[in-house]
Each structure stands twice: as C-alpha cells, then as structure tokens.
Amino acid sequence: MEEVIRFALLGLGLGALYSLAAQGLVLIYRGSGVLNFAHGAIGMVAAFISWDIWVEQGLPWALGLVVGVAVSAGIGALTHLFVMRPLRRASSLARIVATLGVLILLQGLVVLRYGPDIITISSALPTDLIRLGGDITITADRVILVTVAGALTAALWWVYKYTSFGLGTAAVAENQRVAASLGWSPDRIATINWALGSGLAGLAAILIAPIVQLQAATMTNLVIAALAAALVASFRSFPIVFVAAIVIGIAQTEVTRYVATPGIGQSVPFAVIVAVMVLRGKALPTRDFFLQRLPGVGTGRIRPGLVVAGVAAAAALIAVVPPTWQESFAITFGMALVLLSIVVLTGYAGQISLAQYAVAGLGVWIVARLDATQDVPFVLACLIGLALAFPIGMLLALPAVRARGLNLAVATLGLGAAIELIVFNNGTLSGGLLGTDVHEPKILGFSIEPIMHPTRYALFCLALFTVAALAVANVRRGRSGRRMLAVRTNERAAAALGISVSETKTFAFGFSAAVATLGGIAIAYRSDVVIFSEFTNFTSINAVAWTVIGGIGYVFGPIIGATLAPSALGTQIGNSLFGNVTEYIIPIGGLILILLLMQNEDGAAKQNILQFRAIAKKLRRKAEKPAAATALDKPTRIEKVASKTLTVEGVTVRFGGVVALSDLSLTVPPGKIVGLIGPNGAGKTTAIDAITGFVEPATGHLDLDGVDITGLHAAQRARVGVSRSFQSLELFEDMTVLDNLRTASDPRDRLSYVRDMVYPLTPPLPAAVVTAVHEFQLEGDLDRLVSDLPYGRRRLVAIARAVATQPSVLLLDEPAAGLGERESRELARLVRRLADEWGIGVLLVEHDMNFVMAVCDEIVVLDFGRTIAQGTPEVVRADPATIKAYLGSDEVIESEPTRVKETL
Numbered sequence: 001m002e003e004v005i006r007f008a009l010l011g012l013g014l015g016a017l018y019s020l021a022a023q024g025l026v027l028i029y030r031g032s033g034v035l036n037f038a039h040g041a042i043g044m045v046a047a048f049i050s051w052d053i054w055v056e057q058g059l060p061w062a063l064g065l066v067v068g069v070a071v072s073a074g075i076g077a078l079t080h081l082f083v084m085r086p087l088r089r090a091s092s093l094a095r096i097v098a099t100l101g102v103l104i105l106l107q108g109l110v111v112l113r114y115g116p117d118i119i120t121i122s123s124a125l126p127t128d129l130i131r132l133g134g135d136i137t138i139t140a141d142r143v144i145l146v147t148v149a150g151a152l153t154a155a156l157w158w159v160y161k162y163t164s165f166g167l168g169t170a171a172v173a174e175n176q177r178v179a180a181s182l183g184w185s186p187d188r189i190a191t192i193n194w195a196l197g198s199g200l201a202g203l204a205a206i207l208i209a210p211i212v213q214l215q216a217a218t219m220t221n222l223v224i225a226a227l228a229a230a231l232v233a234s235f236r237s238f239p240i241v242f243v244a245a246i247v248i249g250i251a252q253t254e255v256t257r258y259v260a261t262p263g264i265g266q267s268v269p270f271a272v273i274v275a276v277m278v279l280r281g282k283a284l285p286t287r288d289f290f291l292q293r294l295p296g297v298g299t300g301r302i303r304p305g306l307v308v309a310g311v312a313a314a315a316a317l318i319a320v321v322p323p324t325w326q327e328s329f330a331i332t333f334g335m336a337l338v339l340l341s342i343v344v345l346t347g348y349a350g351q352i353s354l355a356q357y358a359v360a361g362l363g364v365w366i367v368a369r370l371d372a373t374q375d376v377p378f379v380l381a382c383l384i385g386l387a388l389a390f391p392i393g394m395l396l397a398l399p400a401v402r403a404r405g406l407n408l409a410v411a412t413l414g415l416g417a418a419i420e421l422i423v424f425n426n427g428t429l430s431g432g433l434l435g436t437d438v439h440e441p442k443i444l445g446f447s448i449e450p451i452m453h454p455t456r457y458a459l460f461c462l463a464l465f466t467v468a469a470l471a472v473a474n475v476r477r478g479r480s481g482r483r484m485l486a487v488r489t490n491e492r493a494a495a496a497l498g499i500s501v502s503e504t505k506t507f508a509f510g511f512s513a514a515v516a517t518l519g520g521i522a523i524a525y526r527s528d529v530v531i532f533s534e535f536t537n538f539t540s541i542n543a544v545a546w547t548v549i550g551g552i553g554y555v556f557g558p559i560i561g562a563t564l565a566p567s568a569l570g571t572q573i574g575n576s577l578f579g580n581v582t583e584y585i586i587p588i589g590g591l592i593l594i595l596l597l598m599q600n601e602d603g604a605a606k607q608n609i610l611q612f613r614a615i616a617k618k619l620r621r622k623a624e625k626p627a628a629a630t631a632l633d634k635p636t637r638i639e640k641v642a643s644k645t646l647t648v649e650g651v652t653v654r655f656g657g658v659v660a661l662s663d664l665s666l667t668v669p670p671g672k673i674v675g676l677i678g679p680n681g682a683g684k685t686t687a688i689d690a691i692t693g694f695v696e697p698a699t700g701h702l703d704l705d706g707v708d709i710t711g712l713h714a715a716q717r718a719r720v721g722v723s724r725s726f727q728s729l730e731l732f733e734d735m736t737v738l739d740n741l742r743t744a745s746d747p748r749d750r751l752s753y754v755r756d757m758v759y760p761l762t763p764p765l766p767a768a769v770v771t772a773v774h775e776f777q778l779e780g781d782l783d784r785l786v787s788d789l790p791y792g793r794r795r796l797v798a799i800a801r802a803v804a805t806q807p808s809v810l811l812l813d814e815p816a817a818g819l820g821e822r823e824s825r826e827l828a829r830l831v832r833r834l835a836d837e838w839g840i841g842v843l844l845v846e847h848d849m850n851f852v853m854a855v856c857d858e859i860v861v862l863d864f865g866r867t868i869a870q871g872t873p874e875v876v877r878a879d880p881a882t883i884k885a886y887l888g889s890d891e892v893i894e895s896e897p898t899r900v901k902e903t904l
C-alpha cells in the first residue's frame with residue numbers, strides 16, 4: 001500500500017503539469033473557439049529556449065523560465081493574429097489543420113535549430129525529501145508543482161468568474177455581441193487568451209522537461225494529456241481540469257509501475273479520451289448541429305487515356321533516372337498511398353484522422369512480422385496484411401461512430417500515440433529501435449529488392465498507387481462513395497434516407513486502413529530492416545497537412561502532396577535546384593499549409609483539374625452527353641409504393657423538464673394525408689423527429705403495418721418505408737441534384753462496398769424518381785450543385801429526395817415555407833398526387849392553412865405538445881379550441897379553400 005501511495009505522490013507532479021497545459025488549452029478554446037493542436041509544440045519552443053538560456057548560455061534558470069514563457073505567449077498571440085483570426089470563418093477542418101500547420105512549422109524549426117536528439121535536463125527545483133509520516137516521503141519539487149498548479153487554478157477560476165475580462169470571455173463563447181456590450185472586443189479577448197494559454201503551455205513544458213526529457217518529437221505529445229484533462233471538464237471548469245489532470249498524472253505513474261507492458265502507462269491519457277468519447281458522444285448530431293462548408297471533392301471520373309499516359313510517363317521516368325531519384329519516386333508513391341487513405345477517410349467520409357501513418361505502420365507491422373517470423377512469402381503476407389487492415393480500421397472506427405469533428409481529431413491523435421508507444425516502441429512486438437529484419441521481397445519469383453533493383457521497386461510502388469487510386473476513384477463514383485459524401489455532409493439527412501451512418505463510417509475506416517497499409521508496405525520495404533518507431537505521430541500529422549496541400553477531396557491530390565515528404569521528389573528537385581533542402585522540407589510544408597489555407601481550402605489538385613478541364617473543353621470536338629441525360633433514359637411510369645399504415649400510439653417526448661409532446665396518437669393510412677398543425681413550439685417537429693427516430697420518446701409506441709418500429713434507429717425506419725423532409729432542408733449542398741436523388745434512391749446493399757472498388761454501378765434512376773423529377777420540373781437542374789439553386793427549387797429538391805427513397809409514409813416538415821403563392825399551390829397538388837397516385841401516406845406539418853385545408857384528409861391540432869383537436873378539415877376549422885389556440889378568426893383561411901383533390 002505504501003508503495004501505491006509513494007507512486008501516487010510521484011504522479012502528483014506530472015498531474016500538476018498536465019493541469020497547467022490543460023488550463024492553457026481551455027483558455028484558448030474559451031477565448032477563441034479553437035482547439036489548439038499546436039499547444040504542445042508552442043510549449044516545446046519555450047522549453048528549448050529556457051534550456052538554451054540556462055544550460056547552454058549559463059544564465060540564471062529563472063531568466064530562462066521568464067523568457068521561455070514570454071516567447072510561448074508571444075507565439076500564441078501571433079498564431080491567433082496571423083493564422084487563426086484570418087481563418088475565423090473557415091470550416092472547422094481548416095481550423096484544425098491550420099493549428100497542425102503551426103505545430104509542424106514550430107517542430108520543424110526546433111529540429112533545425114536544436115536537432116532531433118533527446119536532451120536530459122536536471123530539475124532546477126529543490127528535490128529534498130519531505131517526510132509525510134511512516135516511510136512515506138515526497139520530494140519538494142512535487143509539492144512546489146502542485147502548489148503552483150493549484151494556486152493558478154484558483155486564480156483562473158476567480159478571474160474568469162468575477163472579472164470583466166473573464167465575463168467577456170464567457171460571453172464571447174456564447175455571443176460575440178454580448179461581449180462587445182461588456183466593453184471587450186472579441187478579438188482582443190481572443191488574443192489575450194491565446195497569449196495566456198500559450199504562456200501556460202510554455203510554463204508546463206519548461207517544468208515537465210526534467211521529468212519527460214527534452215526532445216522535439218515527444219514534447220508535442222504533452223498536448224494529448226492536456227486534451228484528456230480538458231475533455232473531462234468539457235473545456236469549461238478550471239477546478240475540474242485540475243482534478244482530472246492530477247488523476248491522470250497519478251494513474252499514469254501507477255500503471256507504469258504495475259503494468260509490465262511498456263507504453264500502457266503513457267497511454268492512460270488516450271484511454272481517458274476514448275472513455276469520454278464513448279460516454280459523452282452522440283450517435284447523431286442534434287438538430288442545430290452547425291453545418292459548414294466542406295472541402296471540394298472530385299468526381300472520381302477516370303479517363304483511361306490519361307491514366308495510361310500518366311503511368312507510362314512515370315514508368316519511363318523511373319527507368320531513366322539515377323537510383324537516388326528512383327528511391328524518391330518510391331517514397332513519393334508510398335506516401336501518396338497514405339495520403340490517398342486520408343482522401344477516402346477525411347475528404348470523402350469527413351472523418352478526421354490524425355493517426356493514418358500509425359495505421360499504415362500497423363498494417364505493415366502485420367506484413368513484416370508474418371514475413372520475418374513465420375516466413376510467409378512477401379505477396380501472401382501483403383494480402384493477409386491488407387485483409388486484416390480492413391477489420392483493424394473498422395475497430396478504429398468505434399470512437400468515430402460516436403464522435404465527430406474536433407473530438408475525433410483528439411481521439412485519433414491519442415490513438416496514434418498509443419499505437420506508437422505500445423506496439424512500435426515495444427522490442428518484443430516489433431523489434432523496437434532495432435526493427436524487424438525482413439526477407440528479400442519477391443513477386444512471382446522476381447526480386448524487387450530496392451538496393452539491387454531500385455527500378456523494379458519504384459515501379460512496384462507506382463503500380464500499388466495506380467491500383468489503389470483506381471479503386472478509390474471507383475468507390476467515389478459508386479454507391480459507397482455517395483453514402484460517404486452524404487455522411488460527411490449531413491449525418492441526419494443521410495440517416496433519414498436510410499443510410500447507416502455507422503456502417504458507412506466503418507467502411508471508410510476499413511477501406512482507408514487498407515490503402516494506408518499499401519503505403520506502409522511501399523515505404524517500409526525500402527529497407528531490409530523495418531523500423532516501426534519511425535511511423536510516428538508527427539508524420540501522421542504531416543500526412544494530413546500534405547493531403548490538404550495536394551487537395552483532400554481529389555484522387556490526384558496525394559501525388560502533389562506526397563512530394564513534400566522528406567526525401568520524396570520535392571526534396572530531390574529542391575536539392576538539385578537550391579543545394580541541400582532536406583532539413584528544411586518539414587517546416588516548408590508547415591508554412592505552405594498555413595499560406596494555402598488562407599487562399600483556398602481545396603488544395604492544389606482542384607486548380608489543376610479546373611485548368612485541365614478548361615483546356616480539354618477547348619480541344620473537345622464532340623459534346624459529351626451530360627450525366628443527367630443518361631440518368632433519365634428510362635421511360636417514366638408511376639409505381640405504387642408498398643402500402644403500409646403508420647400508427648402512433650401515446651408518444652410523449654421530454655427535453656429535460658419540458659414536455660415537448662404529450663401522448664400523441666394518430667394513424668397515417670396509405671394514400672391519405674394527415675395534417676399536423678399548431679402554433680410555434682407546439683411540438684410538431686418533435687413529433688416528426690420522434691416518429692422518424694431522431695429523438696427518443698419517453699413513452700409510446702410506433703407501428704408500421706403491424707410491425708413494431710419503436711426500437712429501430714433512424715436509418716432502419718427509413719429503410720422500412722418511413723421517410724421525412726426537414727424544415728431546414730438539410731440537402732447535400734455540395735452534391736449535384738442528381739447525386740442527391742441517386743443517394744436517396746440507391747439500394748442500401750452491403751455488397752456495393754466491395755463491388756464499387758472494382759466496378760461501380762450507376763444504373764438509370766428508378767422510375768419513381770424520374771417521375772418525381774418531371775413532376776417537380778427538375779430536369780434542367782440535375783447537373784447543378786444544390787448550393788447554386790434558388791431557395792424555392794431547393795425546397796422541391798428536398799421533397800423529391802425524400803420521395804426518391806420510395807417511402808410508404810412520408811413526413812413533410814413545413815414543405816411550403818418560403819414558397820410563393822403559385823409555387824405553394826403547385827406543391828399542394830403534387831403532395832396530393834403522391835398520396836392519390838403513388839399511394840404514399842403523408843403526415844404534413846405546415847403553417848399555410850390554405851395548403852393544409854386544401855390537401856388534408858384529416859388534421860391533428862397540437863398546442864403545448866397536447867392534442868387539442870382531431871378530425872376532418874371541416875371539423876377542425878370549426879373547432880373552438882383550435883380557433884382559440886391557433887387559427888384565430890377564420891380570416892387566416894380562405895372562406896372556402898379549394899380542395900385540391902377535386903381540382904385534379
């Protein structure tokens with residue numbers, strides 16, 4: 001027991017330092033909404049500078065401390081002013097990546113100045129033993145660290161609770177205008193918080209250096225422990241951050257002491273991050289989840305002539321250049337594969353991963369271990385590695401199913417570090433620093449050993465990239481690609497169309513892990529000893545940066561981005577033009593990334609493709625048949641949907657103390673339109689959400705044609721025939737109208753995940769969808785991006801998309817909002833036809849009473865969540881309670897609205 005206490009006391013110091021760094025992260029997040037992944041790197045700069053002043057220059061330690069903290073505070077303020085402030089309206093991906101750019105730049109500069117080696121520092125704080133009773137002692141430095149961290153926590157808590165600056169910071173997080181009314185400019189608040197937060201990172205890094213040693217590559221990992229503590233406190237409470245950090249510090253020390261497997265102890269912060277994600281994350285974002293502009297995505301179209309010409313040109317070049325250049329080709333293609341895996345995962349599926357290089361390492365670890373320890377032939381080992389990479393990637397998807405955006409970036413950053421610590425640095429598992437000796441790689445008896453046959457090896461890497469790029473392009477054009485894009489753009493809308501969000505993400509992780517594994521193989525087999533500890537977190541972060549530079553949504557982007565990898569083609573070209581640029585290539589990449597983000601988030605590939613298209617257009621003689629024309633080839637014919645009756649029984653929904661919907665019961669039979677009306681806040685959208693699986697009812701029962709669907713999640717309900725539109729449309733704005741409709745009408749089979757890689761199917765649209773396109777007169781808009789359409793047409797696309805799933809029951813949430821009178825009448829006729837001719841049962845939420853009275857067969861009236869009237873339009877119109885609660889006088893409705901049914 002005494003030993004447990006002794007180690008707990010040791011861990012106190014570590015926890016106190018984590019707390020300082022975490023408080024700094026929280027300050028920056030609260031002051032500017034930015035999660036600063038460069039936090040550890042900023043602290044690292046301070047640690048190196050203070051070491052330089054103290055040890056190298058022989059000046060007082062305190063001077064080093066003050067200058068180090070001041071420099072880190074200055075870097076923080078500059079980062080805000082020159083990088084993050086110009087990007088304040090950019091997507092959250094761009095902002096995350098920008099902080100990664102700062103991280104790369106700082107780490108690259110530190111390595112340039114101080115080198116990559118470990119520097120051991122002794123503690124400047126007194127280490128005398130203080131006896132606490134019995135045999136239990138604590139060193140003075142631990143007491144000092146905890147006291148400093150505790151005092152700072154108390155000070156921060158007080159400042160942010162009671163001072164005008166603190167209140168201004170809280171207000172900025174909620175509402176910028178309120179902050180301004182307190183006399184604080186949001187920008188000044190952000191700058192000060194960046195400076196203070198980064199100063200704390202500096203202080204933490206200077207003090208932690210004697211405990212963890214000083215090394216550029218590992219110091220930046222300080223951010224992982226800080227993130228874990230800040231996450232536990234939801235980036236809010238300083239005291240909770242303090243307690244969480246102390247607990248993490250102690251747990252880390254205890255686990256390191258009692259668990260023999262190396263790396264497990266240091267992975268405690270990662271375990272905390274995963275636990276927080278799993279416990280707190282939501283499977284689907286809530287209604288008001290902020291949707292934002294996403295990076296551009298290519299079409300995945302393959303032009304066989306161009307592919308053949310490009311591959312032939314690359315092969316010819318490889319054949320004639322000297323071996324050093326051939327190796328650069330191999331590295332470029334290998335790294336391009338890793339970047340391609342990021343295109344799939346982040347560009348297409350919208351899942352940020354800061355661990356892709358570690359995943360590549362994990363894949364090649366399987367291959368190399370099979371090769372080295374079981375003598376499995378190279379090709380077979382590669383195939384097994386690829387096959388196993390799929391399930392490994394899928395396993396990694398587990399946190400992603402519940403986390404998104406920033407949280408996912410945090411989780412994967414921790415994951416990469418954990419893989420590095422537990423697998424790659426473990427001598428028993430991977431050979432550690434000595435690596436794993438592999439056999440000479442052979443394909444069909446031909447050696448591709450890179451020293452003896454550099455041409456063959458480079459051609460092998462080119463072949464791997466070509467095959468993978470074709471597979472990725474195929475997936476992009478196929479059903480699985482549309483599913484991924486739908487999920488990245490809007491998970492709620494995807495689920496409403498019956499797309500399983502978790503299945504799609506799982507596929508994206510699995511597929512991208514397989515692609516990354518190919519990259520890992522190409523990179524690792526360049527040597528006969530595979531050193532896994534080189535698959536570092538830092539390279540994973542760089543890989544994201546290079547992918548963004550190349551173009552994160554384009555299959556061609558990785559080739560451009562990968563040239564920036566160390567010793568890749570960029571270095572070769574730079575070396576031959578400017579002398580030795582090898583050691584500058586990393587910080588140059590960071591700088592290019594930051595500058596690029598200011599101009600355009602879509603990367604270099606987009607520009608190239610646009611230029612290519614412009615040239616191709618000039619050269620092309622024959623006009624190509626537009627995609628839309630092919631889609632509509634099939635003759636139209638109305639097909640009745642499967643007749644199913646929706647029965648809602650006693651559904652109640654509560655949000656905390658608010659009863660948003662109380663005991664709702666109604667039936668929507670096939671071919672009938674049931675109106676759901678009531679004043680604002682009556683619970684109408686909540687009713688649709690509850691029926692379609694977007695909120696969980698407290699009580700009640702849902703039944704579709706005798707089948708209980710209460711327990712099904714949103715996508716499953718859509719698949720059995722319950723479709724919906726959204727008040728806020730929630731279209732896939734960055735897709736064309738045609739792709740929106742295809743995404744909705746695609747079958748939800750799982751086979752397409754595999755088949756798409758080889759042969760993506762794009763059959764003509766089903767007859768029902770073609771009919772909808774004609775009905776809504778969308779023929780001319782099919783090839784246009786949804787975001788380019790006027791509002792009225794987007795409303796029609798949203799309804800067409802809901803219809804395209806061929807639902808038995810369709811729930812429309814205010815379909816006529818924002819439409820003109822004529823469009824509204826047309827829409828009313830169409831909704832009536834959906835019921836009469838297609839046999840769809842419709843539940844219609846609408847404020848336009850003329851619309852409602854004209855089309856509905858039955859109306860349910862809600863007020864404060866309760867049903868106050870139910871019956872035919874005539875009955876409801878005359879109902880006194882409805883008139884009092886909602887309709888007011890009869891004047892809101894035309895004296896005798898024309899029944900749409902009768903006018904058909």
Ligand SMILES: Nc1ncnc2c1ncn2[C@@H]1O[C@H](COP(=O)(O)OP(=O)(O)OP(=O)(O)O)[C@@H](O)[C@H]1O
Pocket residue numbers: 286287655658659660678679680681682683684685686687
């Ligand atoms: N996620 C939520 N958390 C807390 N309260 C909520 C949530 N969603 C809805 N509410 C509350 O539930 C009640 C019903 O809201 P709902 O949006 O369903 O009404 P509505 O009839 O659709 O209104 P409107 O006509 O304005 O769209 C309101 O009091 C609303 O504030």
